[in-house]
Amino acid sequence: MIIKRYLFSSFLEKSRLKMIFRIRFCSNLSVNEELKEIIGFKDTDISNWIVEAKVKSLCYKYSLLPKMKRENLLSTLASEYAVDHTVICHMSQKLACTELNNQSQLITRERSLRNLLTPPYHWLFTRMGRLENGIKFLVDLRTDLLQLISETTESNKITILQELNTILRDLLLVWFSVGFLHLERITWQSSCDILQKISDYEAIHPMRNWTDLKRRVGPYRRCFVFTHPSMPREPLVVLHTALCDTIPDSVKGIEIAEKRILGKTEVPLSFLQEDKAKIKAAIFYSIASTQKGLQGIELGNYLIKEVAKQVTNEFPMIDQLSTLSPIPNFRMWVIEKIKQDPAKIFTACEQERLREILKSRDLFLDLKRLFNNSLWTNDENLVAAFKEPLMRACAWYLYREKRRNYALNNVANFHLRNGAVMWRINWMADPSPRRTENSFGIMVNYRYFLEETESNSRNYIENKFIKASDSVISLAQNAEKLILI
The missing domain is CATH 3.40.630.150 (Malonyl-CoA decarboxylase, catalytic domain)
Incomplete structure (x- = not known):
């Protein structure tokens, strides 16, 4: 009996995989048609397996689109799959006429109004967020959306795009709350791909070479990043910190402080033991947010506070925390x-x-x-x-x-x-x-x-x-x- 059940479940699993394969790779629908079909699943009992496969196919097709077609799809999403203002006004009137002592009807109509105030694309975004790499896809999608908003001149179109942006930002705000973030120190022993990204993302003081990078993650320096479980190998915010004996007044002053602390030692930096008694200041000399799609979501301030705790715990003599900051524009x-x-x-x-x-x-x-x-x-x-x-x-x-x-x-x-x-x-x-x-x-x-x-x-x-x-x-x-x- 157990063998028969196993064979039957195995058959169902293979059938399901074949169905998903056909949906994912054999769909002849255009992206807009596929979007319409997926939104049509919103209030149905169709299997989550099918919905997930369709959403994954949509994400894949979107990633292959040229810039103009991506913008067209975002505009379609913002205009055709937003809330229905007429229905909302009608339900609002019904709610306003509800007797306050009729709690059952009041709660039912409030729930209905709340559902109507949630646009269909909110449902789509939540489904995308459940996919593997779905969070990263939505961050990149918002990058495209912010770019489109900045290039749009028509006021009415800006309004509906901004509403789409607000809904997506609010979802990302929840998904990227501090409790979900992981603080990680980057060292020369970190993986090559992470070190390469640390180098690529540095905009304030660009890395000259790998030797420069090695120095910035080595002794008397600290490099910390925030990562997210859904984007584990992608630094979200990068903070570079120099450990000094006083607050320097220049970039060169950081190097002078390092030489002053090291004295005349001939020990290579790679083998050097940091002298904690000499470290009295931590200088945050570069902070960079790496994901344009997370604009408006405060992460850098939390990173600074976490790093401040880390370095003051590690170096008890630190009593000065400061930045050495640029003045753009x-x-x-x-x-x-x-x-x-x-x-x-x-x-x-x-x-x-x-x-x-x-x-x-x-x-x-x-x-x-x-x-x-x-x-x-x-x-x-x-x-x-x-x-x-x-x-x-x-x-x-x-x-x-x-x-x-x-x-x-x-x-x-x-x-x-x-x-x-x-x-x-x-x-x-x-x-x-x-x-x-x-x-x-x-x-x-x-x-x-x-x-x-x-x-x-x-x-x-x-x-x-x-x-x-x-x-x-x-x-x-x-x-x-x-x-x-």
Whole structure:
């Protein structure tokens, strides 16, 4: 009897696999037709095996589509498989007319309205999320969707695409909650594919070679990532940390601190035992979110907090936590201010000095041309002439320039929301062409005082108050009389 049951179940399993194979690989339906067919399964009793196979086939076909056809499918999904506003209004009226003491009918109609407010594509996304690699597919799908929204000009179309984005983002927000994330330290012993991704994802300080990568995951450095069970070999956020004896004011300062700690030892770094007594500061010098489809889902702030716990537990002498952060878009902001009026950035004496050095007749055009590359950083006279006005302007830009009453600069906004203090602005912290192009080589330290981060974060988010050091505030005040003229 047992043998007969086994043979029968084996026969059913083979039949099921053959059916799935035909559905998955032999479907002649177009992607839009297949989408319509799948959505039609929503309120039926059809087997989950069939639905799963169809959804998997749809995902596979979508991945092969060119950009334009992907956009067409996303537009179709947003417009044709959204909620039915007419039916919702009708049910809302029925609910409004329900007697409050008739709890059974009230709950039934509330449930019906809730179901109507959930668009069919929500059901599709949940089915996709159950597939192997389905979460990664949805993250990539949202990347395409965000790109489409950014390129769309028609307001009505943007509205329905934004609703699709909101539903997908909310699902990803649940699936990528901190409880599901895994903190992992990357070392030179980590797998090659992970190390390659760490190198590829580094945008702030690009890796020069494998030797550079080895150093950044070696002694007196820490590289941590968040991963997700559904994307185990895909770092979601990467945080690089340098272990120092004090807070450096430049990228070179990190290397100098390392040499100072090492002293005259001739032991190769690979065999070096870290001297915990010398480590008093942890510097978060690079953080990168790797998945564009997770935009708007806060992961980086949780990673910083987890790494702060890790390093302070490992190195008890650490009492200073800080970033060494870039200032994207500052150069473009300065050029725009100079275009409006050079007096917004430079005093009369500073303008005169620059005209003499540059032999300039049109200061704006000459400065715009000068700032197109980093060659000016090789001229000591220019570096000296720019230091005071650009440091002053930078403090104003970070501390006073706002968008919706929050810091205009996205990096500043990120760390302030985490509860950091805008602590120190550093001149020529990174004179590389990349950093000069963004911020004239200026970088900023955001300090994390762990006992104050919660109150600082709440004060910033709720009251729009930026906690900054006296030096930053003083520089911003010096810029005020120029910029507000």
